[in-house]
Amino acid sequence: MTRKNFLHASICALAITIASGAQGADVNYDQYGDYAKYGAAADVPGACSYQAIDQKDYSGRTLKVISHAVPVIGEPTDLHARQFEALTGAKVDVVHIPFGDLYQRIMIPFQTQQAAYDVLFYPSLWIGDLHGFLAPVPAAYKEVSGMKDVTQNYKDVATWGEEMVQYPVDGDRHYLKYRSDIFDDPDMQAKYKTETGKDLKVPATWEEYNAVAKFFSGWDWAGDGQPHFGSAEVTKRDDLMFSAFISRVAAYAKNPNVKGGFFFDLETMEPQVNNPGWVKALEMFIDAQKAFPPGGANFGLGDEIFSFGGGQALMSYSWDDAFIQAQEKDSPIRNKVAAAPLPGASEVWNRTTKSWDKFETPNTPPYITWGWTSAVTKASKNQDMAFDYLCFFSNEANTTLDLQIGRFGVNPYRTTHFDPKFWQDKLGWEPKVAETYVKTLSGMDDSTNRVFDLRVPGVNQFMSSLANGVAEAMAGQKNAQEALDGVAAQWSEIIDKIGTEKVRDAYANVVALEDHGR
Amino acid sequence: MGQTGLRFYKFSFLLPGFLVLLAIILFPLLFTIRVSLSGWDAIAPGLNWAGLTNYAHVFSDGRFWEAMLRLSAMAVGTVLVQYVLGFALALLVWRDILFRRIFRVLFLIPMMTTPVIMSVIWRTIFHESLGPANDVLGLIGLGPYPWLTSANFAMAAVMLVEIWQWTPFMFLLLLAGLLSLPREPFLAAAIDGAGPVRTFFNVTFPLLVPVSIGAVVIRLIEASKIMETVYVLTSGGPGTATETAGYYIYIKGLRDFEIGYAASLSITYLVIMIVLLTIIAKLLVRIFIGRSA
Numbered sequence: 139m140t141r142k143n144f145l146h147a148s149i150c151a152l153a154i155t156i157a158s159g160a161q162g163a164d165v166n167y168d169q170y171g172d173y174a175k176y177g178a179a180a181d182v183p184g185a186c187s188y189q190a191i192d193q194k195d196y197s198g199r200t201l202k203v204i205s206h207a208v209p210v211i212g213e214p215t216d217l218h219a220r221q222f223e224a225l226t227g228a229k230v231d232v233v234h235i236p237f238g239d240l241y242q243r244i245m246i247p248f249q250t251q252q253a254a255y256d257v258l259f260y261p262s263l264w265i266g267d268l269h270g271f272l273a274p275v276p277a278a279y280k281e282v283s284g285m286k287d288v289t290q291n292y293k294d295v296a297t298w299g300e301e302m303v304q305y306p307v308d309g310d311r312h313y314l315k316y317r318s319d320i321f322d323d324p325d326m327q328a329k330y331k332t333e334t335g336k337d338l339k340v341p342a343t344w345e346e347y348n349a350v351a352k353f354f355s356g357w358d359w360a361g362d363g364q365p366h367f368g369s370a371e372v373t374k375r376d377d378l379m380f381s382a383f384i385s386r387v388a389a390y391a392k393n394p395n396v397k398g399g400f401f402f403d404l405e406t407m408e409p410q411v412n413n414p415g416w417v418k419a420l421e422m423f424i425d426a427q428k429a430f431p432p433g434g435a436n437f438g439l440g441d442e443i444f445s446f447g448g449g450q451a452l453m454s455y456s457w458d459d460a461f462i463q464a465q466e467k468d469s470p471i472r473n474k475v476a477a478a479p480l481p482g483a484s485e486v487w488n489r490t491t492k493s494w495d496k497f498e499t500p501n502t503p504p505y506i507t508w509g510w511t512s513a514v515t516k517a518s519k520n521q522d523m524a525f526d527y528l529c530f531f532s533n534e535a536n537t538t539l540d541l542q543i544g545r546f547g548v549n550p551y552r553t554t555h556f557d558p559k560f561w562q563d564k565l566g567w568e569p570k571v572a573e574t575y576v577k578t579l580s581g582m583d584d585s586t587n588r589v590f591d592l593r594v595p596g597v598n599q600f601m602s603s604l605a606n607g608v609a610e611a612m613a614g615q616k617n618a619q620e621a622l623d624g625v626a627a628q629w630s631e632i633i634d635k636i637g638t639e640k641v642r643d644a645y646a647n648v649v650a651l652e653d654h655g656r
Numbered sequence: 657m658g659q660t661g662l663r664f665y666k667f668s669f670l671l672p673g674f675l676v677l678l679a680i681i682l683f684p685l686l687f688t689i690r691v692s693l694s695g696w697d698a699i700a701p702g703l704n705w706a707g708l709t710n711y712a713h714v715f716s717d718g719r720f721w722e723a724m725l726r727l728s729a730m731a732v733g734t735v736l737v738q739y740v741l742g743f744a745l746a747l748l749v750w751r752d753i754l755f756r757r758i759f760r761v762l763f764l765i766p767m768m769t770t771p772v773i774m775s776v777i778w779r780t781i782f783h784e785s786l787g788p789a790n791d792v793l794g795l796i797g798l799g800p801y802p803w804l805t806s807a808n809f810a811m812a813a814v815m816l817v818e819i820w821q822w823t824p825f826m827f828l829l830l831l832a833g834l835l836s837l838p839r840e841p842f843l844a845a846a847i848d849g850a851g852p853v854r855t856f857f858n859v860t861f862p863l864l865v866p867v868s869i870g871a872v873v874i875r876l877i878e879a880s881k882i883m884e885t886v887y888v889l890t891s892g893g894p895g896t897a898t899e900t901a902g903y904y905i906y907i908k909g910l911r912d913f914e915i916g917y918a919a920s921l922s923i924t925y926l927v928i929m930i931v932l933l934t935i936i937a938k939l940l941v942r943i944f945i946g947r948s949a
Contacts, residue, residue: 436810
């Protein structure tokens with residue numbers, strides 16, 4: 139080698155070293171199963187990286203983690219726990235609990251003052267009940283690159299008052315999914331125009347949604363010899379149906395001109411659940427049943443995912459799962475779907491003037507609902523290790539993998555996740571699909587008229603009562619007004635029992651998020 | 657050893673058994689009663705004193721009483737069908753028929769399966785667009801039926817699964833009863849020229865009444881706790897059409913985390929069940945065996 143060549147080679151080697159320092163080595167998933175088939179993810183340098191966590195030594199210490207059953211959030215909990223063990227020498231005990239049992243398995247140790255777990259994974263809407271038992275996220279972890287990249291919406295979801303007590307690991311929201319191949323098909327457009335006199339377009343209001351859904355119900359519009367249907371919705375009473383209903387209510391009852399409460403009037407704490415906006419939404423929900431597939435009135439989330447994702451229904455709205463299912467490699471409708479904001483309403487109830495406000499552009503408040511989250515318990519004696527585990531769990535490399543595996547239940551929550559190129563390159567989505575998905579999801583962050591979950595103490599009691607009332611109306615046991623009057627009466631009882639001020643204090647946090655964001 | 661010492665000596669032998677009894681039966685029951693007198697929920701942890709507030713609320717809780725009525729109809733209906741089917745199957749394999757042993761094992765299989773898993777399988781069978789129930793009925797020109805989305809069909813679906821799963825239990829008890837019957841009454845009936853129907857009503861059934869009452873009461877106790885089937889198949893829906901007391905208590909206790917109130921519902925349910933089942937057992941004995949028994 140000549141001197142010149144040696145110098146050239148040295149410069150190249152240095153450049154590669156610097157470049158790999160910036161990007162980090164690829165993470166090897168081979169030893170943890172078949173995750174390598176999703177490709178390699180680069181370790182992004184920083185406090186949560188593989189390289190940084192590898193420097194920690196937690197030998198002889200045990201981290202106790204409670205998480206959901208495998209696969210949704212349970213599987214990534216396990217995978218990253220095993221990696222964390224290998225890197226740090228710690229022992230990580232993960233307990234997996236079915237959803238129906240998770241709340242009490244978390245709550246009872248808290249109430250009996252046992253430090254049963256160091257780390258919790260749970261639905262973020264339980265923050266109203268759990269925040270007092272959670273350790274605030276230390277300032278150092280708020281400065282890591284992954285956390286800085288979390289969008290404001292999901293920082294808000296993780297925050298109680300002014301304190302971040304939940305560690306963001308997922309982002310959830312409801313949005314509309316539809317079959318773009320059918321909406322874009324000139325034959326279908328012509329047929330719709332001929333039979334209804336209207337243009338076939340992606341529904342901008344719930345009235346349009348119901349009309350289109352009913353038109354496309356009970357016949358073979360997909361050309362596969364099977365009857366297809368207009369709408370798949372989550373309707374099973376105790377299977378998150380309340381979220382589907384609130385998605386419909388938001389348009390009619392979250393008036394951008396009326397601040398101070400969607401679920402309650404913050405001043406009086408009078409439940410709003412039976413006001414005309416809510417009742418109208420329930421009537422529309424009942425009406426939509428005509429467009430459900432057979433059995434659609436008893437669809438749990440899993441049924442909704444497979445109905446839309448399997449090509450049975452034209453439209454659906456809920457979390458990402460059905461969309462991801464539709465985009466799986468073996469899906470019959472891969473790249474034939476698109477995302478859009480939830481439909482809205484042209485008339486929105488104004489609880490101050492007791493009248494309907496008219497809107498030229500339909501009112502479409504995004505519904506930021508649910509989302510898995512994580513936290514470290516205040517009573518944990520391993521808070522250092524616990525936060526390191528969560529920061530490692532959600533580092534850039536791990537999140538790159540988790541986002542690609544639909545069954546993990548990890549959905550976009552960082553600015554970098556809202557890049558269409560990611561979905562095109564990693565998952566082979568067509569540009570149009572990726573663009574509607576990213577645009578719909580990221581657009582929700584910009585809204586200043588949003589609906590969040592009812593993040594107050596006793597949230598499960600409120601939602602259970604709501605789901606029961608809605609289910610009674612859907613089954614025809616009561617009319618919409620009667621059913622929601624019953625729910626309002628029960629909500630008043632629950633408030634009396636918990637304490638008006640306690641609920642009001644908590645609800646003020648929700649109202650702040652809903653009306654103007656943090 | 658004096659009388660007192662002897663008594664203490666005898667009692668000390670009973671003590672271990674008594675303590676075990678106390679630990680596994682009485683303590684949970686007493687603890688539940690104590691919890692039912694508290695306001696333990698997500699907001700107020702622990703055993704504060706709420707007096708009879710929860711019980712007062714139980715009496716005005718229409719959803720609970722409707723669930724109790726629904727449960728009663730479901731339990732009585734399923735147990736009666738299980739009894740008839742179980743008896744028929746037991747009679748079938750009581751006789752010397754071909755493959756009798758295989759049938760005996762085959763009939764027991766549903767009872768040996770896990771209720772939750774089988775409910776999931778049945779939910780798939782009843783799936784209104786993908787499940788085979790409607791497909792099979794369609795072959796003979798019936799259906800499709802809204803198995804899980806119409807109140808009456810959903811009730812029928814839940815009952816069908818219960819009947820399928822627990823008829824073998826009835827079959828097992830009744831077969832054991834049949835196999836233990838003396839041969840003489842049957843020989844006497846045959847000599848007197850009684851046919852199979854008359855033999856059944858005048859000999860077999862009366863001889864099997866004590867076993868039948870035991871089997872029916874045991875099944876009623878079990879059927880009153882229907883929970884997994886409802887949870888998996890319908891979640892109590894549509895609306896509240898299939899919600900049973902057990903499922904409602906589960907919702908209140910584990911979903912809504914109203915532990916104190918759920919405990920008071922459980923105790924109320926327990927008392928009602930003890931009273932009702934005692935009355936039913938006594939009535940059955942009085943009707944089928946007579947006052948003297």
